[in-house]
Amino acid sequence: MAEESTPGEYxxxxxxxxxxxxxxTLRFEFAHPKMGQHEIGLFWDGESAFALDNYCPHExxxxxxxxxxxxxxxxxxxxxxxxxxxxxxxxxxxxDTVAYETTVVDxxxxxxxxxxKRHIQD
Numbered sequence: 325m326a327e328e329s330t331p332g333e334y335x336x337x338x339x340x341x342x343x344x345x346x347x348x349t350l351r352f353e354f355a356h357p358k359m360g361q362h363e364i365g366l367f368w369d370g371e372s373a374f375a376l377d378n379y380c381p382h383e384x385x386x387x388x389x390x391x392x393x394x395x396x397x398x399x400x401x402x403x404x405x406x407x408x409x410x411x412x413x414x415x416x417x418x419x420d421t422v423a424y425e426t427t428v429v430d431x432x433x434x435x436x437x438x439x440x441k442r443h444i445q446d
Contacts, residue, residue, distance in 0.1 A: 336435045336442055341428050344368045349388035351378050353443035361443060364424060366433060367408055369394050374408035375424035375435045382418035 338352055350366045365378035365388040376397070378387050385401035392398075396414065397406050404417035411423035425436040 335437050335440070337432050338366060338435055339433050341373065341431050341433055344373055344433055348392055351386070351388045354437060355441045355443050357439050363388075364435060364437065366426075366435070367392055367397055369396070369408060372408075373426050373428060373433045375426050375437075376406065376408065376411050377422040377424075379421070380404055380406075380418060381413075381421055387421070 336352075339350055344350055344366055345368050348368045351363045352366070353361060354364055355361050363378035363386075364375050365386070367374045367376065367388070369392050371394065376387055379385065380387060380399040380401065382399070382404055383401055385399045387397050387399060387406065389400045390397045391400070395408055397408055398404070399406070402417065405414045406412065406421055407414055409423060411421040413420050427434050
């Protein structure tokens with residue numbers, strides 16, 4: 325994760341870093357042009373902000389409900405361990421998930437999700 329730079333190619337200003345640090349996880353609805361609606365989860369591991377597709381590929385457990393450890397999130401359903409930076413399933417329990425680049429600019433967390441559209445409920 326890049327710290328304090330300009331957003332440049334980052335598409336979505338999702339939340340304040342302070343809010344993420346207080347809550348440790350947040351989820352946001354998106355629409356992918358081919359895959360349809362899904363959620364991107366933001367994670368704070370105590371040092372950095374990360375973004376992953378919010379559902380475990382095994383049985384769709386919400387990763388934002390999992391346990392956060394330095395650099396990892398553990399799925400709440402069957403304890404699959406995912407690398408927060410790459411989305412790789414470290415214990416090979418299931419398939420890898422999608423990781424999204426993040427950056428922090430002026431205290432805001434930005435995520436790069438090319439081609440996606442943010443779904444905001446009224």
